[in-house]
Amino acid sequence: MTEELISRFVVARRKYIESQFHNLNPMQRQAVLTTDGPLLLLAGAGSGKTTVLINRIANLIRFGCASDSNLVPDTVEEEDVFFLEQLQEPLSDSDRRRADYLCALDPVKPWNIIAVTFTNKAANELKERLVNMLSPEAGEVWAMTFHSACCRILRRYAELVGYTGSFTIYDTADSERVMKDIIKEMGLDDKTFPAKYVLSIISREKDSMTSPETLLSRAEMSGEFRALQVARAYNKYQTRLKENNAVDFDDIILLTVRLLQENEDVRAYYQQKFRYVLVDEYQDTNHLQYLLTSLLAGGYENICVVGDDDQSIYRFRGATIENILDFEKQYRGARVIRLEQNYRSTQSILNAANGVIAHNMGRKGKRLWTSNPQGDPVVVYEASDERAEASYVSSQILAGQRRGKAMKDHAILYRTNAQSNALEYDLKRNGIPYRIIGGTRFFDRAEVKDMLAYLCVINNRSDDLRLKRIINNPPRGLGPKALDTAQRLATAEGKPLYEVVFHPDAYAPLEKSATKFKNFTQIIEGLAQLLVADMPLPEFYEELMLRTRYAQMLQEKPTEENKTRLENIRELKSSILSYMENTQQPTLAGFLEEIALYTDLEEYNASDDAVVLMTMHSAKGLEFPNVFLVGFEDGLFPGMRSIGDHEEMEEERRLCYVAITRAKQNLTITHARSRMLYGRTAAAMPSRFLREIPEDVMVKKGGYHTYGQQSCGDNFTYTARYTQPQVAPRPDFASSMASNTPKTPMLELNRGDMVSHTAFGTGVVLSVMKMGGDALLEIAFDQIGTKKLMAKTASAHMKKL
């Protein structure tokens, strides 16, 4: 073929491939078709980042590097060039097949692509959409979290870094337990050396790959007492973990990095395996994760990182925004593509977001734009206090509902979880269904952890930590003394605790408790036998609940709490079942790993029609038609700790940016003039971020904006104003009631009276304590439990039955 034909082929090929991604905008398409070499994708909020990622992988699998290459295979003939040039939509199946075949240049096998994310949710979404778009074979792409990818590598080569392939994963709580023990053993004061604090230092040291030995010698040189103790604790901690064949979350990455650095053949294997490396949410990576990705991509250097420096909100957990800012320095010749068209929000919302984020210094610089309509201005509402704020939000949600919005179209986002209380109260009062995301997770519940601990010990007898958790739970007469003796013996012999406990007869000091120990190990061994005999996991779990007498213990005292606990441990069985459904070869070890790395079971589920409440952090990556951002006050958001610290302020501002850009159509920001926080009511100034929102896209409501000169009186009546007519004003605290005492006569109530409350439903009066002209009532409500109310204020919302 002539030179001319070859270049015509390249052009036609590119055109055909482009046509396969016609639904993307030019920038998105460029991001998809730029296949080779380092690529930094700056993807603004709502710019279709995930879509790009998926199409990029699809392009690699279908066409390899053809869209980014001038190479033409020798097999291409003149006729092929004409064929491509003449192609016209719509294509017949056979034309399409031929075009695909002609254009593909070294198409990539799914298992030669790795796409790392931070959350399982993101990884699953990626995988799912890939399979839907391409074929089941696309499921072979390594679409995983950092931790699951590393685990997969580590399980294979654990021996090379000093562990067994069956290592256990310690979560944060486990690590804390270990550290607490160590601090105690070292005779240190746990006030001066809180386990959490020591662990945070260790985590930072791990991030910079400092070994305990290095830190120890460095501390010895400095001669600083604190540093020395911390280094010793680090050393002990690492030793303890190794003895238990356990790794913490940091270790998973650290050990993988070390494995790849120190073993040329392993490194070479993965470097040639992963022809293409993609990293999602790159702004959230820490130094270790940077090392990991650059090691993995070290062969072909086909690394594509996607992120938004303006959305980096996890500095507090080790993310370094420098990774994304310095990408071009770390990878010479890196290409940069910006996705700045936003498909999510109205002009007003976007302008507000841009106005705020523009105040940050350390950023790549990016300006989101949209072709969406201007939309309504951002509403900034001033409330008198957090209850009035909540009441306004509820009223607006009800108004939204009247305009035809679904409940789930509304989200309320706050800076701190503590703020959800006042909101919940008011939503409940107005009968608005809501769901709170976040808080204590299922797998963090004590009873669930207990059951998991049993499973862990059966899986790995040398898991001392979990063994100690369950050996006397339910109580088996193996108290602290017996356990302490056993532990001492184990330490002396350098054996796992279980071995001592398994052969108590071999140790004279254990004479008294030998039988009890044996009873316990018999339970464990008996259960382990069932697994050896291939009993299916769900049945096995039933046996476990039974034989350990854990379920029985809960049934014996059927309090409300214990009933919930029983439900929870039964619920764990459905986790096992769903694990079995999604795995070809289910094993106990496999299940435990999944639990350890997949904790976000309680996720935002778009199916039920309820208002969603969550922190601004949890909202990242989500979007809602109507968004309420509450608590925009200096000291709360930005938080007290951030004010005065430049870096922290920028992070708070980024969080603000993230929060604002969650909204699609309507954004309401509220602040209160006084707020009760930590049991104290304090005056609050509007957040400085509010001043950074351009005036022309916002409208102020509430407070003095509505009430003019009455800006500092205490006779505000927001509550009444925004409450549903049939609902009386909510009970209030005496202090703020001075000018607002209800005219309703105080109910004369006695112990045992039944009452009906507009907000809390029906209940029975438990106690009445006279206080001046008022009385403190304690009422057990059927639905929500026991509440303490002041008789005077509560009378307005309550009637005697």
Add this chain to the structure above:
DNA sequence: TGACCACAGTTTTTT
């Protein structure tokens, strides 16, 4: 071993 009291701490969160 369990129940009760004093006391501190209290941003954000994934793995």
Add this chain to the structure above:
DNA sequence: ACTGTGGTCA
């Protein structure tokens, strides 16, 4: 205000 924790006592 609230909650979880750690210590003491029966």
